[in-house]
Amino acid sequence: MSGILYIVPTPIGNLEDMTLRAIRVLKEVDLVLCEDTSVTQRLFKEYGIETKTSVFYAQTGIKNIERVLERLSEGEKIALVSDAGTPTISDPGVLLVDHVRNELVDVEVIALPGASALITALSASGISAATFTFYGFLPHKKGRETLFKTIAESDHTSVFYESVHRIEKTLESLCEYVPERRVVIARELTKLHEEVIRGTAQEVKTYFANNKDHIRGEFVVIVEGGK
Ligand code: SAM
Numbered sequence: 284m285s286g287i288l289y290i291v292p293t294p295i296g297n298l299e300d301m302t303l304r305a306i307r308v309l310k311e312v313d314l315v316l317c318e319d320t321s322v323t324q325r326l327f328k329e330y331g332i333e334t335k336t337s338v339f340y341a342q343t344g345i346k347n348i349e350r351v352l353e354r355l356s357e358g359e360k361i362a363l364v365s366d367a368g369t370p371t372i373s374d375p376g377v378l379l380v381d382h383v384r385n386e387l388v389d390v391e392v393i394a395l396p397g398a399s400a401l402i403t404a405l406s407a408s409g410i411s412a413a414t415f416t417f418y419g420f421l422p423h424k425k426g427r428e429t430l431f432k433t434i435a436e437s438d439h440t441s442v443f444y445e446s447v448h449r450i451e452k453t454l455e456s457l458c459e460y461v462p463e464r465r466v467v468i469a470r471e472l473t474k475l476h477e478e479v480i481r482g483t484a485q486e487v488k489t490y491f492a493n494n495k496d497h498i499r500g501e502f503v504v505i506v507e508g509g510k
Contacts, residue, residue, distance in 0.1 A: 285389040286355035287312075289362040290376065292369040292397025295501075296474035298329050300398045306330050308395065312360040316351065318375065322366045339363065339375065348382050355383060355390045369399040373419040373444055401442060404469035404503035407479050411508070415440035423449070428456075434506055435460040441506040450502050451491065457484035457506065465507040471500040 289308050294300040309315060309332045316339035317323035323336050340347050355361060365374035383390055405412040416439050421430050434441040445453050450468070457466055466487050468480045478497070480487050491498055 284358040285391065286358050286387070287360045287391045287393060288351075288355060288380070288383050289360070290370050290380065290392070290394040291315075291362045291364050292395060292399065293323075293326055293364050293367060295368045295398045295400050295403065295472055296477075298326065300473060301326070301330065302395065302397055305395055305397055306332065309334055309362055309364070312362045314354070314359065314361045316361060316363045316379075318364075318366045323364060334362075339379070348379050351379060352382060352387060356387055367398075367400075369397060372399055372401060398473070400444065400469075400472055400501065400503050403472045404467070404479075404505060405440075405442060407469055407472070408467040408505045409481065410440050410465060410467055410505050412440060414508075415442055418443040420444050420446075421453070431456050431460040436509070438508045438510070440508050443504050445502045445504050447499055447502070450498060450504075451488075453504060454484055454488040454491065457504075458488060461506055461509075464509065467505040469503040469505070470497065472503070474500070476500065 289312060291305050291308055293305070312334055315323065315334050315336045317336050318338070320336050320338060327333070351361060363370045363376050363379065365376070368374065370376040371380060380392055383392055401417055405415065416437060418430060418441065421427055421443055461484060463483065465481065466484045468487055470480070471477045480490055482490070
């Protein structure tokens with residue numbers, strides 16, 4: 284029997300955003316690899332999932348990956364989840380998928396569709412997603428300014444993830460680099476305080492200056508492409 288590696292998206296806030304298939308797969312596999320056991324256990328409790336979990340430290344090197352490869356080659360079915368959204372999208376897992384595909388030809392990799400902040404934000408934005416560039420998290424220091432220049436020169440929609448610590452600084456940069464473009468901030472998607480703020484960078488910046496209590500939670504930033 285060949286092993287299977289499932290890539291299973293989990294909700295980005297609203298626990299109802301689990302697919303029936305994701306619940307079934309998480310119940311059926313031998314092991315679920317996760318980022319943080321307590322986060323995954325909260326989800327498991329909601330859906331009565333009792334599968335064993337193990338923390339998967341992708342960053343700590345090849346040893347962890349080898350252990351998973353061994354189990355898959357013995358025929359186990361293993362699911363990979365992250366704390367929220369789709370694994371491998373600004374989350375760990377890509378190296379594991381690469382190794383499985385390169386080294387275990389008999390093992391299937393099956394990715395389930397599901398929640399991702401990137402796609403949810405784009406579809407809520409009203410900005411064209413016909414062609415877009417996703418930057419993940421922008422670098423904090425080196426290369427950050429260069430990326431803003433690239434975004435300013437691009438005729439594609441640009442999308443990136445941003446943390447609460449840098450959102451105001453980012454809006455300042457957008458005021459400088461793309462003052463005329465439409466900017467959308469999608470915040471706390473699928474959660475109680477979900478909001479989508481649209482305007483020029485200056486308008487959005489002013490909104491947050493007047494609503495300081497909204498500078499919290501999780502953010503996706505979208506910048507319309509140049510004409
Ligand atoms: N793999 C995840 C996905 O598919 O969406 C992304 C994981 S990344 C570590 C976390 C970042 O995604 C957050 O810092 C934020 O920028 C964005 N994000 C996640 N959940 C969000 C939400 N509910 N609303 C807005 N942005 C969110």
